[in-house]
Amino acid sequence: MSEIQSPNINHDRLFKELLSTFFWEFLELFLPETAAYVDRESITFLPQEVFIDVTSGEKREVDLLARAQFLGKDSCFLIHTEAQSFSQAGFARRIFHYFARLDEKYALPVYPITVFSFDAPQRPEPEQYLVEFPDKKVLDFNYTAIQLNRLNWRDFLRQPNPVAAALMAKMNIAPPDRPKVKAECLRLLATLRLDPARVQLISGFVDTYLRLNETETVAFEAELSQMGLVEEEQVMEIITSWMEVGLQRGLETGLQQGLETGLQTGIQRETGLVLRLIERRLGGLNPTLAARIRQLPIEVVEALGEAMLDFQTEADLVNWLQQHQE
Numbered sequence: 001m002s003e004i005q006s007p008n009i010n011h012d013r014l015f016k017e018l019l020s021t022f023f024w025e026f027l028e029l030f031l032p033e034t035a036a037y038v039d040r041e042s043i044t045f046l047p048q049e050v051f052i053d054v055t056s057g058e059k060r061e062v063d064l065l066a067r068a069q070f071l072g073k074d075s076c077f078l079i080h081t082e083a084q085s086f087s088q089a090g091f092a093r094r095i096f097h098y099f100a101r102l103d104e105k106y107a108l109p110v111y112p113i114t115v116f117s118f119d120a121p122q123r124p125e126p127e128q129y130l131v132e133f134p135d136k137k138v139l140d141f142n143y144t145a146i147q148l149n150r151l152n153w154r155d156f157l158r159q160p161n162p163v164a165a166a167l168m169a170k171m172n173i174a175p176p177d178r179p180k181v182k183a184e185c186l187r188l189l190a191t192l193r194l195d196p197a198r199v200q201l202i203s204g205f206v207d208t209y210l211r212l213n214e215t216e217t218v219a220f221e222a223e224l225s226q227m228g229l230v231e232e233e234q235v236m237e238i239i240t241s242w243m244e245v246g247l248q249r250g251l252e253t254g255l256q257q258g259l260e261t262g263l264q265t266g267i268q269r270e271t272g273l274v275l276r277l278i279e280r281r282l283g284g285l286n287p288t289l290a291a292r293i294r295q296l297p298i299e300v301v302e303a304l305g306e307a308m309l310d311f312q313t314e315a316d317l318v319n320w321l322q323q324h325q326e
Contacts, residue, residue, distance in 0.1 A: 027079075031113070049102065096141045126145070160188075165189045169182070
C-alpha cells in the first residue's frame with residue numbers, strides 16, 4: 001500500500017520537539033553506554049547555534065545542543081544531536097565543521113550524534129570524516145549515526161520507551177506491516193501512562209509519519225481489536241484526535257485538488273472511522289442507525305467521536321442522536 005504523504009511536513013521541528021522532550025529516553029534507547037556516564041539532572045539545552053558557511057554564505061543551524069555533566073564528576077561536555085531528513089553529499093564534512101566550531105566556542109568535549117530519518121536510500125550512511133595522505137592520517141572524525149530506515153521496528157516492540165513508540169513509525173517497515181506498526185505504536189504509548197501533552201506529542205508524530213489509506217485503516221482497526229485496545233479510553237481519545245487531524249488533511253487536499261472534493265474526502269474518512277469504532281464498541285450497529293450517522297453534519301460527527309467513549313449500549317447511541325439531530 002502506498003503511504004499517504006504530505007508535502008508540508010516540518011521534519012526538523014517534529015524531530016527537535018520529540019528529542020528535546022524525551023532526550024534522556026533517547027539516550028537510554030540508542031546510547032545506553034553513554035547514558036551510563038551522564039548525570040541526568042545536569043542536562044540543559046543551550047540556545048540554537050547558527051553558523052555561516054564561509055564558502056556558500058548559507059546559514060547553518062545546529063538542531064539540538066545539550067550540556068551535560070559526567071556522572072560523579074565536575075567536568076562537563078556537549079551532546080550535539082542532528083536530525084537529517086534527506087541524504088546529502090558531504091554531510092559528514094558538515095558535521096565535522098559543526099564539531100570544530102562548537103569546540104572553538106565552548107572549549108568542551110563534543111559528543112556528536114546524527115539521526116537519519118529519510119525513507120530512502122537504505123544504504124548505510126557515513127559516520128566518519130577522514131582526511132589522510134599516503135604517508136599520514138591527518139583527521140579521523142567519527143560520530144554516532146542512527147539510521148532509522150535500517151532498523152527493524154520489531155526489535156523495539158517491547159521497549160517501554162516513548163521514543164521507541166514514536167520512532168518505530170520511521171523505521172524499516174514492509175508495506176503490508178504499516179497498519180500493524182501503527183497499532184503497536186499506539187499499544188506501546190498506552191502502556192507508558194504519560195501526561196496528555198506528551199501523549200499528544202508522540203501520537204501526532206506517529207500519525208504524521210504513518211498516514212494510512214482506507215484499506216490500511218480497516219486493517220489497523222482489526223489489529224487494535226486483536227490487541228484488546230478498543231475499550232481503552234486513552235486509545236480512543238488518541239484515535240479521535242487523529243480523526244480531527246484527518247479532516248484537516250482533507251481540507252488541505254481540497255485546496256490542492258479542488259476544495260469540494262477534498263472536503264468530502266475528509267468527511268467520508270472521519271465518518272467511516274467513527275462508524276467502525278462504534279460498531280466495535282457496541283458489538284454491532286443497526287444499519288438504520290449507521291445510515292443516520294452518515295447523514296450527520298461533520299461537526300456532529302466530531303462530537304459523536306468523543307461521546308462514544310461513554311456509550312455502553314445501543315440505547316446510549318440512540319439517545320445521543322435524538323439529542324443532537326434536528
